[in-house]
Amino acid sequence: MGDGIKKFMRSQLVIPLFSLFLLVIFNLLRDPEFFSISLATNNQGYRVLSGNLISIFNGAAAIAIISIGMTLITSCCKGQDISVAAVAAIAGSVFVSVLRSHEITIPVIILAFLLSCLVSVLFSLFNGVLVAVFKIQPMIATLILFSAGRSIAYWINGGATPTVSSDFLASIGGFIPGIPIPTPIIIMVVFLVLISIVLRLTTLGLYTQVVGINEGTAHLNGINPVWVKLIAFIISGVCVATAGCITVCRIGLINHETLLLDAEMDVILAVAIGGTSLGGGKFSLFGSVIGAYIIQALTVTLYAMKVPSAAVKAYKAAVIILIVIISSPVVKEFFINLYKKLFKKQVDAKIPIKAS
Amino acid sequence: MRKIRDLLTGKIENIRRERISNTTLLMTITVCTFFGMYLLAMAIWKGGFLNPQQFLDLFNNNAYLLIIACGLTMVMISGGIDISGGGITALVTMVCVVYLEDHGGTVLGSLLISLGIGIAFGLVHGILVAYFDIQPFIVTLAGMFFARGMITIVSIAPRTASQEAFLKLKQARITLPGIGYYGKNGNFIPAQIEPGVVVAVAVVIIVAVLLKWTRFGRNLYAIGGNSHSALTLGINVKRTKFFAYLIAGLLSGIGGYVYLLHTGAGDAANAAQAEMQAIASNIIGGTLLTGGVGNVIGTLFGMLSLKTITNIVIASGLTKPYYQSITTGLMLCFFILLQSLILAVREKGRVKLLPDWMRLRKTNRTESQ
Numbered sequence: 001m002g003d004g005i006k007k008f009m010r011s012q013l014v015i016p017l018f019s020l021f022l023l024v025i026f027n028l029l030r031d032p033e034f035f036s037i038s039l040a041t042n043n044q045g046y047r048v049l050s051g052n053l054i055s056i057f058n059g060a061a062a063i064a065i066i067s068i069g070m071t072l073i074t075s076c077c078k079g080q081d082i083s084v085a086a087v088a089a090i091a092g093s094v095f096v097s098v099l100r101s102h103e104i105t106i107p108v109i110i111l112a113f114l115l116s117c118l119v120s121v122l123f124s125l126f127n128g129v130l131v132a133v134f135k136i137q138p139m140i141a142t143l144i145l146f147s148a149g150r151s152i153a154y155w156i157n158g159g160a161t162p163t164v165s166s167d168f169l170a171s172i173g174g175f176i177p178g179i180p181i182p183t184p185i186i187i188m189v190v191f192l193v194l195i196s197i198v199l200r201l202t203t204l205g206l207y208t209q210v211v212g213i214n215e216g217t218a219h220l221n222g223i224n225p226v227w228v229k230l231i232a233f234i235i236s237g238v239c240v241a242t243a244g245c246i247t248v249c250r251i252g253l254i255n256h257e258t259l260l261l262d263a264e265m266d267v268i269l270a271v272a273i274g275g276t277s278l279g280g281g282k283f284s285l286f287g288s289v290i291g292a293y294i295i296q297a298l299t300v301t302l303y304a305m306k307v308p309s310a311a312v313k314a315y316k317a318a319v320i321i322l323i324v325i326i327s328s329p330v331v332k333e334f335f336i337n338l339y340k341k342l343f344k345k346q347v348d349a350k351i352p353i354k355a356s
Numbered sequence: 357m358r359k360i361r362d363l364l365t366g367k368i369e370n371i372r373r374e375r376i377s378n379t380t381l382l383m384t385i386t387v388c389t390f391f392g393m394y395l396l397a398m399a400i401w402k403g404g405f406l407n408p409q410q411f412l413d414l415f416n417n418n419a420y421l422l423i424i425a426c427g428l429t430m431v432m433i434s435g436g437i438d439i440s441g442g443g444i445t446a447l448v449t450m451v452c453v454v455y456l457e458d459h460g461g462t463v464l465g466s467l468l469i470s471l472g473i474g475i476a477f478g479l480v481h482g483i484l485v486a487y488f489d490i491q492p493f494i495v496t497l498a499g500m501f502f503a504r505g506m507i508t509i510v511s512i513a514p515r516t517a518s519q520e521a522f523l524k525l526k527q528a529r530i531t532l533p534g535i536g537y538y539g540k541n542g543n544f545i546p547a548q549i550e551p552g553v554v555v556a557v558a559v560v561i562i563v564a565v566l567l568k569w570t571r572f573g574r575n576l577y578a579i580g581g582n583s584h585s586a587l588t589l590g591i592n593v594k595r596t597k598f599f600a601y602l603i604a605g606l607l608s609g610i611g612g613y614v615y616l617l618h619t620g621a622g623d624a625a626n627a628a629q630a631e632m633q634a635i636a637s638n639i640i641g642g643t644l645l646t647g648g649v650g651n652v653i654g655t656l657f658g659m660l661s662l663k664t665i666t667n668i669v670i671a672s673g674l675t676k677p678y679y680q681s682i683t684t685g686l687m688l689c690f691f692i693l694l695q696s697l698i699l700a701v702r703e704k705g706r707v708k709l710l711p712d713w714m715r716l717r718k719t720n721r722t723e724s725q
Contacts, residue, residue, distance in 0.1 A: 134692075134697075143632065144688045145685065148684065148685025150681070151680075154678045155682075268493070278491045317500075321495070321502075324490050324495070324498070
């Protein structure tokens with residue numbers, strides 16, 4: 001039992017779970033009804049789940065999906081991809097332009113999704129080649145698409161913000177008739193499970209960490225770092241395309257300027273809060289997803305406290321700094337030392353009593 | 357044997373000429389590219405490019421960016437990153453305008469406020485990065501969010517400064533003697549610069565001197581190159597890092613005031629993406645994100661190149677906004693690849709353009725395996 005607790009305290013999930021716990025407690029104290037879930041009837045006449053908890057999970061779906069890909073890139077490339085939101089805008093634009101040129105049926109939606117995946121993977125691979133083959137720091141390499149990506153989306157859309165509407169798309173972005181859980185949550189869970197299974201069953205997860213911890217050693221052990229990095233970028237490309245398409249389905253139009261605006265910053269924060277070092281190495285997909293939920297829970301809490309939407313960023317920054325300070329190695333060491341001191345004093349105090 | 361003979365005869369200096377350092381090489385490339393680009397533009401499009409005022413407007417419009425980029429250069433040389441520059445700039449403009457308008461503030465007071473905001477941000481960033489050992493990206497990202505959020509807490513609506521003393525300072529222009537152009541009527545119009553440009557140029561010179569000739573500046577290069585060796589050499593790594601972020605914050609505050617002098621308005625959308633433009637200026641100028649390599653003169657020319665390419669795109673008739681950002685992206689791509697190739701050649705002595713599996717002729721290493 002004691003060993004289990006010690007092992008848990010040392011794992012990467014302590015800080016994210018602890019901060020999520022604090023947020024939950026804070027919300028329960030503020031409003032005991034905050035997390036209540038109720039069955040309500042929505043506009044289309046289906047009975048669906050509603051409540052703050054559902055809106056947190058639903059709202060964080062896109063960020064959580066992107067954070068899965070970002071975790072892998074962070075782990076093996078020791079850097080972050082800041083072009084994810086711009087690439088998502090490109091993928092969304094491709095998705096919409098295919099849908100608008102055909103009648104919207106399920107096969108067409110699948111075709112459009114696959115095409116947007118392909119485009120997004122190609123752009124991701126462009127980043128990947130710069131990072132893996134030319135050995136450029138990821139942040140610098142992705143700065144190119146960060147500055148040019150949304151303009152490419154603008155070019156695909158022809159400068160307009162085209163809309164698409166169909167019952168199929170509404171059910172992807174909202175609810176499938178008969179199922180009370182929002183579809184983005186289901187897609188997110190399926191994605192997380194699939195990628196975790198792939199990483200667990202194959203050696204890819206291990207290789208990713210090894211390349212991140214020491215590239216030279218990985219090379220000497222017969223792992224090709226270039227391939228591992230490229231695969232991470234390919235997975236990230238698929239994640240980004242999925243997130244872009246979900247967001248397009250949810251709002252029913254593509255606006256290249258505002259689609260997933262500032263999402264790259266939220267995603268990187270999610271990865272950092274989730275316990276993955278931004279300097280590469282060991283990663284935790286589960287932690288990153290929890291990190292995304294923490295950020296969304298924070299946003300929903302602030303909205304519930306009637307904070308104006310533009311000012312949310314300031315409060316968010318303050319809480320994030322607090323979380324990062326608590327989880328920083330210096331503070332951790334301080335607390336461990338403090339604990340040891342207190343523990344030692346107890347031992348010292350006990351011995352004379354026993355002797356006497 | 358010849359080496360020993362030369363050593364004995366005191367001719368050792370003549371054997372090996374000192375290699376040009378990475379910093380100087382990358383900077384030289386940027387400077388040459390800028391002049392080449394500008395001369396080409398002068399030859400092809402003539403018109404505005406021959407007008408000295410248009411060249412000076414590059415400085416007039418981007419003095420704030422130059423100041424932020426100088427601070428960023430120091431942080432990047434030390435191996436860190438600071439992406440809060442744009443946010444601090446926007447916050448300073450808003451707070452100063454509100455102070456001047458609603459609280460009857462003075463110009464001196466607003467200047468002190470801008471410096472204070474900059475130092476406060478720099479202080480927090482420095483402490484968190486240097487002493488708490490938190491990743492600089494996250495710290496300055498939170499700083500950026502905080503600054504952008506605070507703007508709307510200070511005032512939601514955009515504000516314009518109308519205080520007389522401030523407007524006088526804002527409208528002040530410095531006329532450069534002997535430089536100018538002939539207007540349509542044939543009258544001579546002298547070229548003018550804004551007071552912010554003087555500040556920016558002063559900042560560039562001060563930072564250049566700081567980096568080149570002070571112990572602090574050399575320590576920055578040492579830390580960026582290898583912080584462990586720097587520590588074993590007895591350099592106070594933490595304190596040096598702390599001061600790098602402090603100065604970057606201070607310069608962002610000054611940059612904010614210069615921005616205010618240029619536009620005279622406080623707005624949440626001010627200096628949007630200035631941090632990314634500052635990073636791009638640094639990269640084009642030859643400062644590496646890994647640290648240890650870089651120069652503030654390179655940053656100056658990086659910024660000028662970045663803005664000149666936009667002018668060229670507009671002059672060539674591609675006025676839609678998306679052409680500008682795509683060209684900026686292409687230019688960044690060109691410089692990044694160029695630097696990567698140059699560094700690879702200098703390190704290994706050969707170009708590795710293609711990975712091994714793509715080569716037709718196998719290299720020695722794969723044969724031996």
